[in-house]
Amino acid sequence: MHDRTFTFMGGEVGAWDVTDMATIVGESLPSVPHVEFLRGVESASDSRSWVLRGVTSNQRYVTRAEQEELVAIQPTLGRAESTRAALIPIRKTDEWWRLSQDERRQIFEEQSRHIVTGMRYLPAIARQLHHCRDLGEPFDFLTWFEYEPEHQAAFDELVHALRATEEWTYVDREIDIRLTRGSARS
Amino acid sequence: MHDRTFTFMGGEVGAWDVTDMATIVGESLPSVPHVEFLRGVESASDSRSWVLRGVTSNQRYVTRAEQEELVAIQPTLGRAESTRAALIPIRKTDEWWRLSQDERRQIFEEQSRHIVTGMRYLPAIARQLHHCRDLGEPFDFLTWFEYEPEHQAAFDELVHALRATEEWTYVDREIDIRLTRGSARS
Numbered sequence: 128m129h130d131r132t133f134t135f136m137g138g139e140v141g142a143w144d145v146t147d148m149a150t151i152v153g154e155s156l157p158s159v160p161h162v163e164f165l166r167g168v169e170s171a172s173d174s175r176s177w178v179l180r181g182v183t184s185n186q187r188y189v190t191r192a193e194q195e196e197l198v199a200i201q202p203t204l205g206r207a208e209s210t211r212a213a214l215i216p217i218r219k220t221d222e223w224w225r226l227s228q229d230e231r232r233q234i235f236e237e238q239s240r241h242i243v244t245g246m247r248y249l250p251a252i253a254r255q256l257h258h259c260r261d262l263g264e265p266f267d268f269l270t271w272f273e274y275e276p277e278h279q280a281a282f283d284e285l286v287h288a289l290r291a292t293e294e295w296t297y298v299d300r301e302i303d304i305r306l307t308r309g310s311a312r313s
Numbered sequence: 314m315h316d317r318t319f320t321f322m323g324g325e326v327g328a329w330d331v332t333d334m335a336t337i338v339g340e341s342l343p344s345v346p347h348v349e350f351l352r353g354v355e356s357a358s359d360s361r362s363w364v365l366r367g368v369t370s371n372q373r374y375v376t377r378a379e380q381e382e383l384v385a386i387q388p389t390l391g392r393a394e395s396t397r398a399a400l401i402p403i404r405k406t407d408e409w410w411r412l413s414q415d416e417r418r419q420i421f422e423e424q425s426r427h428i429v430t431g432m433r434y435l436p437a438i439a440r441q442l443h444h445c446r447d448l449g450e451p452f453d454f455l456t457w458f459e460y461e462p463e464h465q466a467a468f469d470e471l472v473h474a475l476r477a478t479e480e481w482t483y484v485d486r487e488i489d490i491r492l493t494r495g496s497a498r499s
Contacts, residue, residue, distance in 0.1 A: 129449035182447045187373070191413040229376040232414070261368045261447055263315035 131182045133257050135214055135269055136163045138175035143212055143306035151290070153218065153300030162214060162306055164271065179216060181257025181269040188235050193242050202250040209253060209273040212306040213282065216266040223297035224260075239292035248285045251278045266300065317368045319443050321400055321455055322349045324361040329398055329492035337476070339404065339486030348400060348492055350457065365402060367443025367455040374421050379428050388436040395439060395459040398492040399468065402452040409483035410446075425478035434471045437464045452486065 137145075141161030148158050157176045163169075171178045186194060223231065235241050245254070253273045260267040274282055286303070289295060323331075327347030334344050343362045349355075357364045372380060409417070421427050431440070439459045446453040460468055472489070475481060 131447075132449065182449075184447050185410045186414055189413050190415040194413045224371045227375050227377040227380045228372055228414075228418070258447055261317075261370050261444055263318065263368075 129182075130166065131184065132166070132168055133181055133183070133255075133269070134163075134165050134167065134169040135179045135181075135271075136165075136169060136171075136175045137161070137177045137304075138163075140174050142309055144309050145304060146307050147303075147305040149303045151301040151303055152298060156216070156302050156304075161309070162304065164212075164214070179259070179266065179269055180262060180264055181259040181266075182262070183255065184258045188232050189242060196246065197242075197249075200246070200249045202253040204253050204255055204271075204273055206253065206273065208275050210308040211274050211276055211279060211282075212308070213270075213272045213286075214304040214306065215270045215272075215286070216300075216302050216304075217268045217270060217298055218266045218300035219297045220299045234294050234297075239289075239294035241289065241292070241294060244285065244288050248278075248281055251275070252282055252285065315368075316352065317370065318352070318354055319367055319369070319441075319455075320349075320351050320353065320355040321365045321367075321457075322351075322355060322357075322361045323347070323363045323490075324349075326360050328495055330495050331490060332493050333489075333491040335489045337487040337489055338484060342402070342488050342490075347495070348490065350400070365445070365452065365455055366448060366450055367445040367452075368448070369441065370444045374418050375428060382432065383428075383435075386432070386435045388439040390439050390441055390457075390459055392439065392459065394461050396494040397460050397462055397465060397468075398494070399456075399458045399472075400490040400492065401456045401458075401472070402486075402488050402490075403454045403456060403484055404452045404486035405483045406485045420480050420483075425475075425480035427475065427478070427480060430471065430474050434464075434467055437461070438468055438471065 137156065137159035138161060141163035143162045143164065145160055145162060159176045168180065169178065189197065236243070251274055255271045257269040257271065258267070259269060272282065323342065323345035324347060327349035329348045329350065331346055331348060345362045354366065355364065375383065422429070437460055441457045443455040443457065444453070445455060458468065
């Protein structure tokens with residue numbers, strides 16, 4: 128694998144403490160006390176209850192104008208003050224994947240305003256999207272968010288807004304894992 | 314991996330005999346006498362000089378109207394009379410992958426007429442596209458074509474037409490491997 132691969136591991140150890148884990152739709156994931164998030168491929172081990180992998184990749188829907196707006200305001204991961212995070216693995220239905228590119232874009236942005244909605248929460252909420260459908264993983268995407276504790280309500284609002292969209296009617300598995308950076312860890 | 318994964322192996326054995334192997338641009342692949350093409354993941358072995366993997370996936374540029382036209386006329390792989398094939402692994406530049414979705418679509422179809430050009434050779438030439446950029450493979454795509462011997466000239470014409478496009482200025486590695494179904498094999 129290449130340097131765009133990231134591994135998320137749930138288990139007994141990890142830099143992030145799980146504060147809440149909710150199955151929004153579909154099959155759940157085993158509950159875990161900690162999550163680790165690493166660049167590269169990491170193997171499963173006894174201390175890991177589950178291991179999920181994804182790769183950062185090229186944009187699939189964003190136009191040039193949207194991309195420029197995003198680049199201008201989106202923050203990087205790893206800000207010291209961003210002690211809250213969320214890992215939200217998502218799978219979409221076969222029906223979604225059978226849609227043509229223009230139909231998916233139409234639902235994603237023209238109807239569901241996914242890009243515009245997300246942009247309203249920048250730069251407070253840093254995000255990274257990992258693709259995994261073509262890796263044969265159980266989810267299609269691993270979405271990762273980081274923010275300061277004071278932006279918790281804003282993050283909840285963002286997540287609820289997206290779940291109310293037409294796009295989300297094509298989501299058939301979603302787990303919402305909320306995290307706090309472990310205080311005793313680096 | 315899942316049932317959308319395909320493995321292409323070049324080496325001493327394989328159902329397809331290599332009749333010609335040309336490096337169009339970029340680093341070459343070792344010359345081999347045979348190519349095997351299998352569904353699923355196959356490991357490297359002594360008799361294999363190279364192993365390439367890709368997955369069939371959702372369409373990235375095709376609109377609903379184009380998709381319907383394609384579905385109506387595109388043939389399946391494995392036609393008994395299609396005794397000629399081509400495996401053309403392709404990599405595109407980082408510049409291509411940094412383009413936004415609308416810019417890539419603009420170059421792919423509005424300027425380069427990739428879909429319309431390919432459609433002119435249907436149903437004579439059966440095709441299957443395998444994606445591998447996100448798998449950490451050395452190529453971004455493994456393109457596979459099957460046709461009858463009488464359509465050899467048409468296939469050459471198609472390949473030359475695509476190589477003359479704006480889209481192909483973003484291709485920085487391409488190997489053209491021509492194949493004949495081995496007569497002594499099933």
